[in-house]
Amino acid sequence: MGKVGKIARRAFLIGSAAVAGGVAFGVWRVKTPWPNPLEQGLAEGAATFNPWVLIDAEKVTLITPHADKGQGVAHVQAALIAEEMDIEFGQFEISFGQPDKAYWNRALAAEGAPFLATDEGFTAQTARGAIGGLIKLIGLQITGGSSAVPDSYVKLREAGAMARETVKKAASEKTGLPVAELKTAQGAVHLPDGSTLSYTELAGIAAEIAPVTDVRLRDRSDWRLLGKPMQRLDIVAKSTGTQRYGIDIDLPGMVHAAVRVNPRQGGALNRYDASAAEGMRGVQKIIEVTGGVAAVADNTWRAFQAVEAIDCDWGPAPYPAEQEAHWAAVAASFTEERLDSTWRDEGDAGVATADGTVEAEYRAPYLAHAPLEPLNATVRVTETAVEVWAGQQIPRQLQVLVAAITGHDADQVIFHNQFMGGSFGHRLEFEHVKLAAEIANQMRGVAVKLTYSREEDFAHDFPRQIGMARARGAVTGGKVEAIDLQVAMPSVTASQMGRAGLPGGGADSQIAAGVWNNPYALPHFRMRAYRVPELAPVSSWRSVGASAGGFFFDCFLDELIHVAGADPMAERIRLMAHDPSRKVLEAVAEMSGWDGPRPAAGKGRGVAFVESFGVPCAEVVEVSVVDGAIRIDKVWVAADVGVVLDPVNFENLVQGGVVFGLAHAMNCEITYADGMAEQSNYDSYEGMRIGQCPEIFVRGLENGAKIRGIGEPPVPPAAPALANAIFAATGKRLREMPFSKFVDFA
The missing domain is CATH 3.30.365.10 (Aldehyde oxidase/xanthine dehydrogenase, molybdopterin binding domain)
Structure with missing residues (x-):
C-alpha cells in the first residue's frame, strides 16, 4: 500500500478517536x-x-x-x-x-502527526487537529x-x-x-x-x-x-556569573544529599553496608532509596564523600551486559516481526540498474546528554505541601510523580522551575527529582538539596538510542534513481514516556526521523522502521531520531551521487521537491562558493541536508588534512524557520547546534561493559576542544509558510556533512560514529 493509504487510515482512526472524545467530554472542552x-x-x-x-x-x-x-x-x-x-x-x-x-x-501536534511537515492537506490537518485536541485536554x-x-x-x-x-x-x-x-x-x-x-x-x-x-x-x-x-x-x-541555576539554590536550614544508584540502569540494590559512612564528618543520615542509597550531610562535598564510602552489592542489569550484545540485538531486528512501520513506499525501491547499485550499513551509538550543570533538585515536604526547586521540561508531570511519592495531591506540589545549565533532553527526565522527593519525604520539614556527582550523572543518564541502517540504492544515467533504506532502533518514545507516566503507544516516528521526512522526489524510495526490543533505557537527545537518521540517509545519498558521477550539491538541488528546501540548498551553495574553485589538494568539502521539526537545514563543511589528521576549517549553514525573531540568538543557536553535532560525531559514544556505562566524565567523553572549533557562517531564510524553532535542526546535518567532507578529502567513507575510530582529528 502507498503512503497516502497508510496515512489516511491512521488519520481516520485518530479523527474517530477525537470524535468519540468530543461525544464523551463535549466539543466545548476542546474549544474552551x-x-x-x-x-x-x-x-x-x-x-x-x-x-x-x-x-x-x-x-x-x-x-x-x-x-x-x-x-x-x-x-x-x-x-x-x-x-x-x-x-x-x-x-x-x-x-x-x-x-x-x-x-x-499548541505546537507539539505537528511533530506527533505522521505527516510530512510540507503536507497541508485535509487528512494531515485533521490528524494534527485531533492530536492537538488530546494535548489540550490533558493540558x-x-x-x-x-x-x-x-x-x-x-x-x-x-x-x-x-x-x-x-x-x-x-x-x-x-x-x-x-x-x-x-x-x-x-x-x-x-x-x-x-x-x-x-x-x-x-x-x-x-x-x-x-x-x-x-x-x-x-x-x-x-x-x-x-x-x-x-x-x-x-x-x-x-x-x-550572577545567573542563578537550580544548582545554586540555598535555603535556610537546607541539608545536602548525594546518591549512589545501581550503575546498571534499573538493577536492584542487593545489600549495603554504611558503617564507614555513618561516622564521617558532617553526615546526618543514610537513607535507602529506589535502586540505591543516599547520604545526607551538611554540605555537598561531604555528602559525596560519604555516599562513596558505602559498600554496595548491585544486582545485574535488566539488559545485555556487554556492548556487542546491544549491536547484535539491533542487527537481529531487521525482520517482519519487528517492523514498526513503512513510512515511505514510492515506485519500486528494489529496482537495480546496470549503471550502479550500492549497498551499505551505518551505525549510530548511544550518546550521553552531558550538560555542564549536573542533575540536581531541592525538595521540602511538609504535611500540607511539597515545594520543589529544579530545572524541568515537563513540569505538570513532575507534580504528579512527586505527589505519588509523598502522598500529597498534585496541586499541593509547588514547583519553582529554574534556569538550566544545559539539558539537550536530559531534563525531560524525572529520576533525580523523584529521588530527592524520596529523601525529603523521610526528613519532613527540612529542605533537601540533591546534587549528582558528574560520575553519577553519566552513570544514570538515559542516552540517545543506538541505531543501525541498512541501505540499498541505484543510479541511472548519472542520476540517483532509487533508495531502499531500513532503520532499526529501540523506541525512545516508549522508553521515555513509560518512565514519565505519559502515553507513548503506536508507531514511533523517531525511528524514521531524518529519513522519511526529507522532501526529495526520488523516483523510487522506500523507508522502513524496525523496533528493537528494549535494551538500555533511552531518552530524547537533541534532535532525537533525526540525529542518527540524517546521518544514515544523507551519507548514503552522497555515496549514490558519487557513483553517479554527479555534483553533490547540484544533484541534491535537482532532487529537491520542496521550494523552501531548495532555496536553503541554493543559499548554502552561494555562501560557501560551491560553484567556485575546487578546494586545493588535501582539502575537501561536504554538503548535507536534513529536515527536522519542520525546518529545512543545509550545511557545508570544509576540512583539511594536516599531518595525516583531519582539521575542520569552516562550516556554512542555511536554515528556514519562517520568521527569524532574534537574529543574534538565531545565529548563536545554529552555531551551538553545529558544534554539538560535530563534536559528538567526532569523538563521543556511550558503551556498556558489565551492564555499566564505561564513560563516566568528560575525559572519556571528550567532544570538541576549543582549538578544533571551525569558523561557522549562518544564514536564516524566511520562505517557509510556518514559524519554526531552531534549537535542534542544525544538529542532524553536521555529522553527514563532516563525513562527506572527509570522503572528499581522503576517499575514506565513514559509516559509523564516532569518526575518531577511523580517523584522527587535528
Whole structure:
C-alpha cells in the first residue's frame, strides 16, 4: 500500500478517536480555554488579562512558562509579549510561573502527526487537529521538540495585545477620553496632551474591567523588537556569573544529599553496608532509596564523600551486559516481526540498474546528554505541601510523580522551575527529582538539596538510542534513481514516556526521523522502521531520531551521487521537491562558493541536508588534512524557520547546534561493559576542544509558510556533512560514529 493509504487510515482512526472524545467530554472542552491560573490568589489592585501578564502597582510581570535550558526561550517569550504590549526591556520582570493546563503546548501536534511537515492537506490537518485536541485536554505543558517558539508565536503576541488594549480601556475610564485617542509606548498610555499614565498606575482600574479579547496583531513592518538584533535578557547575568541555576539554590536550614544508584540502569540494590559512612564528618543520615542509597550531610562535598564510602552489592542489569550484545540485538531486528512501520513506499525501491547499485550499513551509538550543570533538585515536604526547586521540561508531570511519592495531591506540589545549565533532553527526565522527593519525604520539614556527582550523572543518564541502517540504492544515467533504506532502533518514545507516566503507544516516528521526512522526489524510495526490543533505557537527545537518521540517509545519498558521477550539491538541488528546501540548498551553495574553485589538494568539502521539526537545514563543511589528521576549517549553514525573531540568538543557536553535532560525531559514544556505562566524565567523553572549533557562517531564510524553532535542526546535518567532507578529502567513507575510530582529528 502507498503512503497516502497508510496515512489516511491512521488519520481516520485518530479523527474517530477525537470524535468519540468530543461525544464523551463535549466539543466545548476542546474549544474552551483553560482558566487563567494567575487569577488564583490575585492581590487586591493587581490585574491579569490572561495567563501570561500580571500588573500591580509596583511592577509588570510576564510569565514565560517554557523552560529555559540555555536556548534563550525565556527572553524570546518575553519579547513576544513585550512587542505587542508596548513595553521595553528593563520595564518588566519575568517568571516561569506555576505549572498549569493553560500552558499546554499548541505546537507539539505537528511533530506527533505522521505527516510530512510540507503536507497541508485535509487528512494531515485533521490528524494534527485531533492530536492537538488530546494535548489540550490533558493540558500537556512541555518544552521540547523545538516547539517553544511555534507554540508561543501567536498566543503570546495576543496576550501582549490584550494587555495593551485593556490598559488603554482603563486609561479611558480614568480620563474620559475615547480609546481611539490613546496610544501606548514604553510601558505607559500616552494622552493627547503629551502626559502619560504608566501601566502600574492603571493596574487597579484594569483589574475591575473585563479584558479586551478582540485584538489585532501588529504588522511585521511595525515591529520594534522582534526581527531585530536583541540583547538577551539573561546575557549580563550569564556573562558576569550572577545567573542563578537550580544548582545554586540555598535555603535556610537546607541539608545536602548525594546518591549512589545501581550503575546498571534499573538493577536492584542487593545489600549495603554504611558503617564507614555513618561516622564521617558532617553526615546526618543514610537513607535507602529506589535502586540505591543516599547520604545526607551538611554540605555537598561531604555528602559525596560519604555516599562513596558505602559498600554496595548491585544486582545485574535488566539488559545485555556487554556492548556487542546491544549491536547484535539491533542487527537481529531487521525482520517482519519487528517492523514498526513503512513510512515511505514510492515506485519500486528494489529496482537495480546496470549503471550502479550500492549497498551499505551505518551505525549510530548511544550518546550521553552531558550538560555542564549536573542533575540536581531541592525538595521540602511538609504535611500540607511539597515545594520543589529544579530545572524541568515537563513540569505538570513532575507534580504528579512527586505527589505519588509523598502522598500529597498534585496541586499541593509547588514547583519553582529554574534556569538550566544545559539539558539537550536530559531534563525531560524525572529520576533525580523523584529521588530527592524520596529523601525529603523521610526528613519532613527540612529542605533537601540533591546534587549528582558528574560520575553519577553519566552513570544514570538515559542516552540517545543506538541505531543501525541498512541501505540499498541505484543510479541511472548519472542520476540517483532509487533508495531502499531500513532503520532499526529501540523506541525512545516508549522508553521515555513509560518512565514519565505519559502515553507513548503506536508507531514511533523517531525511528524514521531524518529519513522519511526529507522532501526529495526520488523516483523510487522506500523507508522502513524496525523496533528493537528494549535494551538500555533511552531518552530524547537533541534532535532525537533525526540525529542518527540524517546521518544514515544523507551519507548514503552522497555515496549514490558519487557513483553517479554527479555534483553533490547540484544533484541534491535537482532532487529537491520542496521550494523552501531548495532555496536553503541554493543559499548554502552561494555562501560557501560551491560553484567556485575546487578546494586545493588535501582539502575537501561536504554538503548535507536534513529536515527536522519542520525546518529545512543545509550545511557545508570544509576540512583539511594536516599531518595525516583531519582539521575542520569552516562550516556554512542555511536554515528556514519562517520568521527569524532574534537574529543574534538565531545565529548563536545554529552555531551551538553545529558544534554539538560535530563534536559528538567526532569523538563521543556511550558503551556498556558489565551492564555499566564505561564513560563516566568528560575525559572519556571528550567532544570538541576549543582549538578544533571551525569558523561557522549562518544564514536564516524566511520562505517557509510556518514559524519554526531552531534549537535542534542544525544538529542532524553536521555529522553527514563532516563525513562527506572527509570522503572528499581522503576517499575514506565513514559509516559509523564516532569518526575518531577511523580517523584522527587535528
